[in-house]
Amino acid sequence: MKTTPSEIAAFIGGELQGPPDTAITGARPLPVAGPEDLAFLEKAANAAWTVNRPAGCLIAPKEARKALSGRAGAVIYVENSRHSFARVLEKFEKELNPLPAPGVHSSAVVAESAKLGAGAHVGPHAVIEAGADIGDGAVISAGCYIGAETRIGAGSRIYPNVTVRERCVIGRNVILHSGTVIGSDGYGYINVSGSHRKIPQVGRVIIEDDVEIGANSAVDRAALDATVIGAGSKLDNMVHIAHNVRIGKNCLIIAQAGIAGSVSVGDSAIIGGQAGISDHVTIGRNSVVMAKTGIMSDLGEGQVVFGHTGRPRLLAMKVEVLLSKLPEIYSTVQKLKKKML
Secondary structure (H helix, E strand, C coil): CCECHHHHHHHHCCEEECCCCCCECEECCHHHCCCCEEEECCCHHHHHHHCCCCCCEEEEEHHHCCCCCCCCCEEEEECCHHHHHHHHHHHHHHHHCCCCCCEECCCCEECCCCEECCCCEECCCCEECCCCEECCCCEECCCCEECCCCEECCCCEECCCCEECCCCEECCCCEECCCCEEEECCCCEEEECCEEEECCCCCEEEECCCCEECCCCEEECCCCCEEEECCCCEECCCCEECCCCEECCCCEECCCCEECCCCEECCCCEECCCCEECCCCEECCCCEECCCCEECCCECCCCEEECCCCEEHHHHHHHHHHHHCHHHHHHHHHHHHHHHC
16 A cells, blocks of 8 residues: 555545655554554644644645644645545555455355356355345355345445345445344244244345444344335444334444334434334434433434433433432431431
């Protein structure tokens, strides 16, 4: 990986100040970036601190131009420095971690009726069952299992040891990280004479385009219809999505969150880490469920809730403050009782 400030500026459409030909071989956080590193400044208010930092190239907001005018190293001015930095990292990543070459490894098992698109890669010991359809340029890494009649969209990347069971649909440019299971049976049982009898789960999972799901997550198949993850949504590691859940578009679901069966989550909602959502609940679009919050009833659009019972955030904060004062309140009450008796 080697580039120059002038090449970076051309790539992100920024305005270059300073030496154009400095050798840039890496990217690091600004406090530790060296003479051959790319870094970024997010807020113009912090520009004065960065003037003498040794980073070889700095991506900065246009508002910082005056404060950084005397900087010796290269500066590239843009509208959104974080976004521009991320774009460069995407380019670096492709060089550092190139896609594996197209083709099927000799140890992979691919059913005769499975279809492989142009440029698709199937890694060592992967298994692709009958009727599966792998899109153009998709990557099925080592040890993956793709069930019968499952579809994997073009450009999707399935990292090692992922299981996508039968009849599931994975959209275009989806990323599934290692250990994830898509299409495991939903948790459905009926009590018959004191014994829990399994309700067959014969639905499927549909994951729409541009979704990313972190390591060791599980998305259960629906009992009859489909569990759906909407386009552009991002799930963190160790997230559980139960059967018949419908997640909207562009949602964020953070690590260890658990969403019970038949929940509906609106577009652009955020579910915090270790949050728990009870079954058959509706979460309105643009709502935020903060970390470790329990939800047992519907939330309207744009609500921000926190606490074990999902109270409105400000009320929940007040309750937490009062709980910390309970020993003091109890002592005061006891003193008052003694005076009154």
